[in-house]
Amino acid sequence: MAIKLRNEYGPVLHMPTLKENFKEKGPQNASDSYGHKQYPANQGQEVEYLVTGTHPYPPGPGVALTADTKIQRMPSESAAQSLAVALPSSQARVDANRSAPAGGEYRHPGASDRSQPAGMTSAVMEGGNAKNSALMAKKAPTMPKPQWHPPWKLYRVISGHLGWVRCIAVEPGNQWFVTGSADRTIKIWDLASGKLKLSLTGHISTVRGVIVSSRSPYLFSCGEDKQVKCWDLEYNKVIRHYHGHLSAVYGLDLHPTIDVLVTCSRDSTARIWDVRTKASVHTLSGHTNAVATVRCQAAEPQIITGSHDTTIRLWDLVAGKTRVTLTNHKKSVRAVVLHPRHYTFASGSPDNIKQWKFPDGSFIQNLSGHNAIINTLTVNSDGVLVSGADNGTMHLWDWRTGYNFQRVHAAVQPGSLDSESGIFACAFDQSESRLLTAEADKTIKVYREDDTATEETHPVSWKPEIIKRKRF
Numbered sequence: 001m002a003i004k005l006r007n008e009y010g011p012v013l014h015m016p017t018l019k020e021n022f023k024e025k026g027p028q029n030a031s032d033s034y035g036h037k038q039y040p041a042n043q044g045q046e047v048e049y050l051v052t053g054t055h056p057y058p059p060g061p062g063v064a065l066t067a068d069t070k071i072q073r074m075p076s077e078s079a080a081q082s083l084a085v086a087l088p089s090s091q092a093r094v095d096a097n098r099s100a101p102a103g104g105e106y107r108h109p110g111a112s113d114r115s116q117p118a119g120m121t122s123a124v125m126e127g128g129n130a131k132n133s134a135l136m137a138k139k140a141p142t143m144p145k146p147q148w149h150p151p152w153k154l155y156r157v158i159s160g161h162l163g164w165v166r167c168i169a170v171e172p173g174n175q176w177f178v179t180g181s182a183d184r185t186i187k188i189w190d191l192a193s194g195k196l197k198l199s200l201t202g203h204i205s206t207v208r209g210v211i212v213s214s215r216s217p218y219l220f221s222c223g224e225d226k227q228v229k230c231w232d233l234e235y236n237k238v239i240r241h242y243h244g245h246l247s248a249v250y251g252l253d254l255h256p257t258i259d260v261l262v263t264c265s266r267d268s269t270a271r272i273w274d275v276r277t278k279a280s281v282h283t284l285s286g287h288t289n290a291v292a293t294v295r296c297q298a299a300e301p302q303i304i305t306g307s308h309d310t311t312i313r314l315w316d317l318v319a320g321k322t323r324v325t326l327t328n329h330k331k332s333v334r335a336v337v338l339h340p341r342h343y344t345f346a347s348g349s350p351d352n353i354k355q356w357k358f359p360d361g362s363f364i365q366n367l368s369g370h371n372a373i374i375n376t377l378t379v380n381s382d383g384v385l386v387s388g389a390d391n392g393t394m395h396l397w398d399w400r401t402g403y404n405f406q407r408v409h410a411a412v413q414p415g416s417l418d419s420e421s422g423i424f425a426c427a428f429d430q431s432e433s434r435l436l437t438a439e440a441d442k443t444i445k446v447y448r449e450d451d452t453a454t455e456e457t458h459p460v461s462w463k464p465e466i467i468k469r470k471r472f
Contacts, residue, residue, distance in 0.1 A: 146460055150458070152449055154408075158446065161181040161442045163442060165439055166208050166438060167179065167207065168436055179210070185200065186202075188200070202238055211254055214254075221252075226249060227249070228242035228252065244280045245271060250265060251292065270291050272284065281320075284313075288309040292307060295336050301324070301358065306333030306334065311325050313325050314326075329354065333348070334373070335348035337385070340379070346379070348375075352368055353385075355399075367385070370389060372390055374390075375390055375424050376425045378426050408447075412441040416441040424440065
């Protein structure tokens with residue numbers, strides 16, 4: 001009953017009217033440190049209160065309370081402790097009235113100009129003793145100051161392909177890199193000089209994905225001809241085909257610790273292949289539209305896919321089943337990137353770039369501002385995240401804070417149309433000192449950090465603004 005009174009009738013109970021014939025025998029009531037007078041213990045005291053319209057209830061509807069039922073004796077000590085109601089002293093009431101705003105404006109009990117000390121306080125009764133606990137008002141989260149990163153500048157443009165350059169990968173030894181194009185060729189380039197070393201032909205449609213193995217001298221490629229090929233770089237020939245996809249293969253990735261290849265396709269599936277036996281270990285079904293990107297890692301979840309059905313799926317490699325489906329994006333997810341050091345990843349979509357935490361895909365934050373179709377994401381160990389878009393713009397972000405510190409829109413190759421400005425893929429080299437982009441003007445552009453830039457010449461235009469950590 002005491003709890004019911006406190007919860008349901010608190011508004012009329014919290015300040016009972018003191019009756020005129022108030023009598024008190026015994027010591028004065030003790031006050032707490034904030035001037036709040038506690039209920040006196042029922043020890044030889046005669047204290048009477050006028051309780052207006054609470055309990056006991058009248059004997060029937062429409063029957064007024066009698067003089068006997070109006071006057072209630074003070075509750076027992078145990079009941080008073082269970083109620084845990086503190087009556088403000090007359091002095092505290094005077095101070096509150098003095099500091100009250102003019103015009104009878106309502107002031108929240110936690111307002112700073114109260115007569116009480118700053119901060120919200122409450123008297124909590126525990127074991128018969130009043131303990132004061134300060135409840136600090138929560139502040140809105142603000143963006144911490146981002147780490148300063150030097151800007152990146154274009155220093156080389158490599159031409160040679162006869163069609164859109166759709167994919168790019170740097171070999172583990174950092175001597176050369178490989179590109180795949182809509183001209184159906186795979187080209188290998190010297191990283192230091194930018195000169196063409198080798199062209200590989202064999203695909204009969206656009207090459208959409210390339211990756212170089214760090215465990216064997218193999219290059220893997222996939223394309224819109226539904227084919228997945230394994231090239232032996234000692235002989236520069238195809239030594240294996242992986243058959244099974246029913247439509248164009250949009251991307252592929254190698255597992256870092258075991259000989260497993262994962263591909264994703266327009267047939268709404270991703271497939272796991274045994275590199276040596278060419279066997280299809282699992283078909284990862286669940287997406288309802290084309291799977292645009294796939295990434296592998298050694299830790300769980302070992303496979304991450306992004307799809308045109310707007311979802312991201314985290315997969316159990318052993319079972320071949322979905323662990324988690326992330327539905328926060330509202331548009332196609334064409335790019336996913338894993339941070340090389342942190343247990344986090346990012347996904348790119350026209351609505352937002354979103355950061356997530358493994359293993360369950362907990363949402364971290366949005367990186368807003370790149371309002372375009374984001375085709376590619378890459379990140380280095382310094383925390384520089386690069387997003388490349390279909391309209392040729394490239395944004396560089398600080399991974400930790402989501403601060404956009406540079407925006408780049410390189411001119412198209414002479415002789416190309418302005419509409420051929422588009423970035424399809426990008427990658428850092430192994431030293432992370434160069435950034436390579438594969439573009440729609442049939443070129444590969446190479447960027448490096450500006451050595452002359454300092455925090456004074458390129459300051460961070462940062463304000464501690466409130467972070468919008470919305471989920472959608």
